[in-house]
Amino acid sequence: MSDLVSVVIPVFNAERYLAETLASVSAQTYRTIEVVVVDDGSTDRSVAIARDAGERVVVVPQENLGPAAARNRGARTARGRWIAFLDADDTWAPDKIERQLATCGHLPWSHTDSVFVGGANDGRRDSALTPKSGGAVLEPLVRGNFICTSSVVVDRDVLLTAGGFDESLRSIQDWDLWLRIAASHALGYVDEPLVGYRVHPVSVSRRTRANLANHLRVIDRAFAPGGPATALAALKPAAQARSLGICSQIAEEEGDYAFAWSCSARAWARQPFAPNRLARFAKISAKWLLNAAGVRR
Numbered sequence: 001m002s003d004l005v006s007v008v009i010p011v012f013n014a015e016r017y018l019a020e021t022l023a024s025v026s027a028q029t030y031r032t033i034e035v036v037v038v039d040d041g042s043t044d045r046s047v048a049i050a051r052d053a054g055e056r057v058v059v060v061p062q063e064n065l066g067p068a069a070a071r072n073r074g075a076r077t078a079r080g081r082w083i084a085f086l087d088a089d090d091t092w093a094p095d096k097i098e099r100q101l102a103t104c105g106h107l108p109w110s111h112t113d114s115v116f117v118g119g120a121n122d123g124r125r126d127s128a129l130t131p132k133s134g135g136a137v138l139e140p141l142v143r144g145n146f147i148c149t150s151s152v153v154v155d156r157d158v159l160l161t162a163g164g165f166d167e168s169l170r171s172i173q174d175w176d177l178w179l180r181i182a183a184s185h186a187l188g189y190v191d192e193p194l195v196g197y198r199v200h201p202v203s204v205s206r207r208t209r210a211n212l213a214n215h216l217r218v219i220d221r222a223f224a225p226g227g228p229a230t231a232l233a234a235l236k237p238a239a240q241a242r243s244l245g246i247c248s249q250i251a252e253e254e255g256d257y258a259f260a261w262s263c264s265a266r267a268w269a270r271q272p273f274a275p276n277r278l279a280r281f282a283k284i285s286a287k288w289l290l291n292a293a294g295v296r297r
Contacts, residue, residue, distance in 0.1 A: 002032040003105075005097055005153070006078030007086055010070030012040040014088035015049055017198065022053040024091040024196075030098040036060060036077050038070040046088070068165035068173040075159055083156050089198040090150040091117075096194040100153050104188025109154035109181060110134070111147045112190040119199030120253045126197065134189030138182040142222055142229040144242040145175035147187075151195045158185060171207070172214040176221065183228035208247040209259055215243035241270040241277065248284060257288040 007025050011018060025035055035057040037050040041064030050059045060077050062070065067087075075083050084097060096112065104110035111134075114126045121129065130146045140146070162180045165173040222229040223236045248263035264284045268277040 002030070003082055003101075004080035005030065005033050005082045005084050005101075006074075006080035006156070007033060007035045007084045008071055008074030008078060009035065009037045009086050009088055010040055010067045010074065011037055011042060011046045011050065011088045012064065012067075012070075013042045013044045013046060015042075015045040017089035018046055018049045019053070021086065021088055021091055022050065022057065024094075025086065026054060026056075027094045028092065028097050029095045030101065033097070034058065034078070034080060036074040038062060038074045038077075040064050040066065040070045066167065066170055068167045068169060072164040072167065075156060075164060078156060081156060082153050083159055084153045086150045087198075089200070091196040091198075092150075093192075093194040093196075097153070099192070099194065100188075100190050103190050104134075104153075107134075107188040108158045108185045109152065110188030110190065111153075112151040112194040113192055114148045114151055114195035114197040115193040117196045117198045121199070125193050127191070127193075132189060132191070134187045136182075137187045138179070138228065139232060139235070141175075141178060141182050142219075142232055142235055143239050144246065145172075145178065147174065147178050148195055148197055149174045150197060154181070169214050169217070171211045172218050176218045179218070179222050179228045208251045208254070208256065208263070212243070212247045212263065215247065216240065219243065237270040241267040241274070244270070245277070245280065248280065252284060252287070257284065257291050260284050261288045 033056060037057055038060045039047050040062060047059060050057055060073060062073055071085060086092065100110055100112060113132060116122055116124050116126065126148060132146045133140060158181060162177060165177050169176060219236065219239045221227055223233055244263045244267035248260045248267060251260035251263060261284050264281045268281045271277045
């Protein structure tokens with residue numbers, strides 16, 4: 001008998017994309033699935049769309065507490081051995097779950113590559129920008145998150161034992177949890193883009209001014225005494241520089257050149273002898289100055 005997979009989908013005002021997301025779950029070649037939609041206080045038609053999606057969909061309402069709380073609620077409600085996370089605006093390839101379990105089902109958690117849908121990198125594989133891997137991944141993972149939440153399948157007991165998502169973090173909760181799991185468990189990886197990761201102007205990942213503080217908080221926690229990366233203390237500046245570099249890149253893509261420059265300068269300060277940090281600082285400095293000159297004209 002196949003193991004039951006519980007697909008946990010946190011939803012907040014996702015009526016524009018939710019039907020497509022649910023259809024991608026319904027189309028899975030792996031059929032032993034239940035779907036737990038946790039409505040995080042939506043005020044649009046999201047709940048109606050979820051309830052119309054079929055008998056395998058369970059809708060769990062809660063007040064607006066954020067995606068971390070919604071995912072935790074879904075995991076606690078789930079009946080399956082496996083928890084598969086899927087954001088309400090992302091999609092799966094039809095054979096995503098089947099291939100992932102066939103390849104990585106002997107491991108307690110796994111992920112896959114993804115492809116960007118929308119944004120500056122539309123159509124590109126995430127791995128082309130952020131190298132991905134499996135196995136004992138704590139060291140590369142603490143340098144920077146490379147795991148797409150909508151690609152993760154994790155043993156429910158492992159997830160709950162790790163403590164679930166930190167509900168005090170409004171962003172970057174996934175990286176914080178992955179580090180805790182990676183400290184004890186090897187990670188499986190399917191090197192195929194089996195997830196469509198949607199990027200749009202309201203994506204939480206694009207809010208760099210708000211997200212940077214959470215990046216740095218997760219890093220401080222990981223390297224603190226008793227944290228999952230305590231023994232890797234020498235990597236902390238590199239981890240900080242990478243997060244600052246990511247925020248600089250996204251801020252540039254969003255046209256926030258001042259913040260992009262600030263993040264780049266701080267990243268360079270943490271890795272002053274890394275050629276890529278100096279090159280990045282020079283590039284964004286020139287771009288910011290040219291943009292400012294254009295505004296003055």
